[in-house]
Amino acid sequence: MMSCQFCSIARGSIPAQVLYESDLAMSFLDYRPIAKGHALVISKKHFGGLYDIDDETLYEVLRIARIVSVRINEIYRPLGINLVQNNGCYAGQTVFHFHIHIIPRYDGEYNKMLITAAKRRVKIDESDLEPIASEIRSALKSK
Numbered sequence: 660m661m662s663c664q665f666c667s668i669a670r671g672s673i674p675a676q677v678l679y680e681s682d683l684a685m686s687f688l689d690y691r692p693i694a695k696g697h698a699l700v701i702s703k704k705h706f707g708g709l710y711d712i713d714d715e716t717l718y719e720v721l722r723i724a725r726i727v728s729v730r731i732n733e734i735y736r737p738l739g740i741n742l743v744q745n746n747g748c749y750a751g752q753t754v755f756h757f758h759i760h761i762i763p764r765y766d767g768e769y770n771k772m773l774i775t776a777a778k779r780r781v782k783i784d785e786s787d788l789e790p791i792a793s794e795i796r797s798a799l800k801s802k
């Protein structure tokens with residue numbers, strides 16, 4: 660397989676601010692966040708998208724998406740949270756390894772238009788993401 664960014668994260672060969680993991684799936688902070696706490700949940704095994712992921716892994720990714728979303732909701736109290744899953748470049752998919760976005764929404768002004776918020780984002784250094792990851796990790800451990 661061609662090199663895949665998320666396979667590298669799953670192997671631990673490139674760094675990420677990991678929030679939670681199990682045998683089949685893991686969650687880490689997106690390095691180009693739409694908002695504070697924007698996280699991804701990926702399968703550890705490579706699947707291109709929704710069309711080829713197996714049911715067991717899909718359910719595990721969704722289970723973890725809920726666990727992480729509940730904690731983000733408790734600690735940051737966003738106005739809402741979007742779970743987003745893109746399939747194909749026309750749907751905005753840029754990393755062709757199955758993942759779900761957890762996107763907290765804070766700002767009433769762009770509440771309806773996720774696409775507007777997505778246009779404003781910038782890449783953040785992993786070290787600057789660390790305090791947010793550590794806050795979410797502590798909340799996950801405390802329950």
Ligand code: 5GP
Nearest residue numbers: 664675688689690691745751752753754755
């Ligand atoms: P997609 O557009 O494919 O649904 O989303 C891919 C997401 O992965 C983007 O939001 C992008 O910022 C994020 N991303 C891509 N490569 C990396 C990486 O190496 N580390 C982290 N933390 N996020 C990544």
Ligand code: ZN
Nearest residue numbers: 663666705756
């Ligand atoms: Zn992959």
